[in-house]
Amino acid sequence: MNSIVAVVGRPNVGKSTLFNRMIKRREAIVDSVSGVTRDRHYGKSDWNGREFTLIDTGGYIVGSDDVFEKEIDKQVELAIDEADVIVFVVDVISGITPMDEDVAKLLRRVNKPVVLCVNKVDSNKNRTDALEFYNLGLGEYHSISATSGGGTGELLDAIVEKLPEREIEVDEDLPKFAIVGRPNAGKSSFINALLGEERYIVTDIAGTTRDSIDTRYTRFGFDFKLVDTAGIRRKAKVKEDLEFYSVMRSVRAIENADVCMIVLDASRGFEGQDQSIFWLAEKNRKGVVILVNKWDLIEKDTSTMKEFEAKIRSEISPFVDVPIVFISVLNKQRIYKAIETAVEVYKNRSKKIKTRSLNDIMLPIIADNPPPALKGKYVKIKFITQLPTPQPQFAFFCNLPQYVKEPYKRFLENKMRQEFDFKGVPISIYMRKK
DSSP, X not given: OOEEEEEEOOTTSXXXXXXXXXXXXXXXXXXXXXXXXXXXXXXXXXXXXXXXXXXXXGGGOOSOHHHHHHHHHHHHHHHHHHOSEEEEEEETTTOSOHHHHHHHHHHHTOOSOEEEEEEOOOSHHHHHHGGGGGGGSSOOEEEOBTTTTBTHHHHHHHHHHHSOOOOOOSSTTSOEEEEEOSTTSSHHXXXXXXXXXXXXXXXXXXXXXXXXXXXXXXXXXXXXEEEEOOOOOOOXXXXXXXXXXXXXXXXXXXXXXXXXXXXXXXXXXXXXHHXXXXXXXXXXXXXXXXXXXXXXXXXXXXXXHHHHHHHHHHHHTTOOOOOEEEOBTTTTBSHHHHHHHHHHHHHHHTOOOOHHHHHHHHHHHHHHSOOOOBTTBOOOEEEEEEOSSSSOEEEEEESOGGGOOHHHHHHHHHHHHHHHOOTTOOOEEEEEEO
C-alpha cells in the first residue's frame, strides 16, 4: 500500500512551492483542459527508495479570508483522517499566527506522526527567529527554504522515517478492481448487489457508509478483489467537504488497483469530481470502466444513450477508448456486464504482444504514414518492442526521436488500439534512439 503524506497549513506559507519541490516539478501543476485542475494537489514523491503520495490540502480553499479559518480546520481534519504522516508548514517571516495555533491545537490531539516545517528560513537571523515555533508544542521542527531547496533533504528524511512499515499483501496476484466515484453515486449499492448481501448501510445521505475492507469476489467464474472506496466516515465537520474527501479516499484505492470502475450518477452527469477521479486513474496508468448508474431514472428516447456517451467522451478526450456501461443497481440491470467489462479491461492491461507481430503490423502502417519531416530531416522508425512493465508501454526505435511530436504519437497510439484492442487502458509510447 502506498502511504499518504498530507501537507497542511494556512495560505501563503509556501505549501505549493514545497509540494512542487518534493514531487520534483517546477510548474504549479495546473491543467486548463476543460477547466479541470487535473493534479494540482496530488503527486508522487520518492526518497531513499520509499515512494509515497503527496497531497497538498491547501489548494482546496475558495472564498474570502473569513472563510479561511473554517476551511483550514476542515482540511486538517481530513488530513488527520486520511494521511499516514502530516507535514505542517509555517512561515518564519510571519511568525506564529492565531491560525497556526489553531492548527497546532488540532494536531497535538492526534496520534499520527506530525512533521513541523518552518519555511522561508534563508538567513542566520531567520534561523534564530524560528526558535519561537517550539511554542506550538509539536516538538522538533525542520527549517527549510522551499524556494531554494535548503533543508528539504532533511525534511524528506524525517518524513520517510515516520512512514508506516510496508504491508506485505496476500493474494498479491489477484486482479484488484477499485469501485470509485463521488459520494452517493451508488458505489455501496453496486457492491451490495454484486455480493448479494447488505454489507453497507445505504441511505440517500451522501457519506453514510462506514469504513470497509477489500473483498474477494469469487462468483460466476470470476476471482478478483473488490477495492472499495465507499467507506467514508461520517463527520459533521466534513459534510460539505465530502467531495474532497472522496478524492482523497480514491487516491489510495486507485494507486493500489489494476482497474478502476468509476460509478457516476446519471441524473448528475459526468461532473468535475468524476473527471478528477478519471484523470487520476489515467495518470496512474490504470484500466478504466465508466459505469453510469441510476439509468432507470432517466427519461429516454432512442438517442439519449448515444448523446450521453458522446458527452462523456468529449470530456475525457484524448483518452476516449474507454468502455461506458449504463447500469441500474436498483434493478440489477447490467451489473454483471459491468464486471465482465472490467475483467476484459484487466486482460487488455496485462496483454503482451509478440515483438514480431508488433513489427509485422505496425511497420507497414508507419511506412504508409511516416512522421512529418522536420527542418528537412526525416524520421525513420526501424523497430518496435513492448517494455516489460505491468501496463502496456512500447518503445519505437528511430534515428531522430526528438523530432517525433505528440500528434504523431497519438496517431501511433490510435493505430495500436485498432490493431490490438487496448480498450479501457492507457498506453505509453516512447521514442528511443536506435
